[in-house]
Amino acid sequence: MAIEKIHTENLFLHYSSKMALNNISISIPEKKITAFIGPSGCGKSTFLRSLNRMNDLIDGVKIEGKIFIDHINIYDKNIDVVTLRKKVGMVFQKSNPFAKSIFENVAYGPRINGINDKKHLDEIVETALINAAIWDEVKDRLGDSALALSGGQQQRLCIARTLAVNPEIVLMDEPASALDPLSTSKIEELIVELKEKYTIVIVTHNMQQAARISDLTAFFYLGELIEFDKTKKIFTNPEKKQTEDYITGRFG
């Protein structure tokens, strides 16, 4: 087993009085793709958003238990959330570029980190766009509005924007669910390339997608982690009956 990157211990999460995550303990390895699958409302996205503390933004969320990233408990009271989120980037379900130019979208993260040197920014932006496999499509129009790009391009731009901050972990919340098949396959190829440098955790509704790209798969149901194993094992020979029922399409 590879080096452990993320580790949770007895994690519980409540929205007001409703329990959304029930006693999640999991260990996610470095530089692999880990997929979270399960029916809607099973808690997989909520869990993902706990890993960079985006749930902090929602009123009434209460978390118990521990989440360690590189063996540091990120819910410890002296953790700086801003620094955490630089280390743990996130790509959202709906592409959400800023109403700025392509260049400024990618430069946003470096700029808020105090990088203003034009040459240095140029380098970062180019590298991020290359790594997000969109450089060739946009290199001649970096000054154009990001909103003029197609949906698939916007999503890859959002990935580039995340990479420009130089994170170690990239969380992806159904990054291709709003895209056409061609754009989806581009995003999938990209994700597989990214695991050389980054630890990827992806939430997906699409079981074929999880099977195609992930190394490990976690199946969530009703706020519980039912089963977590190598993707191949989950999809060919799951231990639990619930997992088998879900992946064979008997429910969900």
Place this chain on the structure above:
Amino acid sequence: MIRSFKNNIKGILIEGLTLSSALLIIAIVVVMVTVIVIGGKDQISWEFLTSFPEDGMTKGGIFPAIYGTALLVILMSVAAVPFGTITAIYLTEYAKENSVIAKTIRFAVRTLAVIPSIIYGLFGLGFFIKFVGTQMDNTFMGGELKWGQPNILWASLTMALLTLPVVIVSVEEALKTVPNDLRAASLALGATKWQTIWKVVLPGSISGIMTGTILAVSRGAGEVAPILFTGVAYYVATLPASLSDQFMVLGYHIYVMTTQSANVDQTMPIQFGTTLVLLMLTFILNISAIVLRYRIRKKKSN
């Protein structure tokens, strides 16, 4: 079921009555604008707009009143727009929707909006002139009277209070049109809350802030009551050059010439001309605010 003749007549009468009262509104606007335009159009000239009143204000132009109005609304905006924007930022970005403090602020804003404008004038007199101004004179001027009397600074600040609700409501509306997805994107990149507001939320709300400013300016340009005790003058021979100077404005100029002039009949053309200038000014300002607001709403619905 056949409708009776009587009911038919009754229906027609009621419809006619409601229609005629609605038409009356149009008639009032048309008459008002027509009278002002006809009476004032020959008066408007480059000279009228750019020269001082002469011969006890029976001749000459209205330049000091135009200049004073412009200066008043500029100083007012400088105070009201940042203050109002910051309040709106607190309400939309920081306060929890139903918290006691947010509700109290919103209640206070609504209350400010319904206070009669003359009361603002009295407040300005009591607070800015008698309290702040007198204190400033005692502290900095050795008791000599400089700030403890009406001037353009106190008038602008009083007017700023009056227009504050307009700014707050417009900016709040604009901040709300910025999608939460963008706030989340910025925060997920490791931006602080303030960086997110400064670099993503505010740039996305510029047109709303502009709308608020224009509406405030248009309101401020037309109001007279708040500045009556706080700075406006019947006539000043020079343009205001310092914050402690008094000034003239269009609205008060109309009042002065209609009621205080030595020869009201002689000033009639100037009254019409001034009224037309004021009407056009507020009309243009309101139209631009409506256009801007329409564009924001269109953006929001997309």
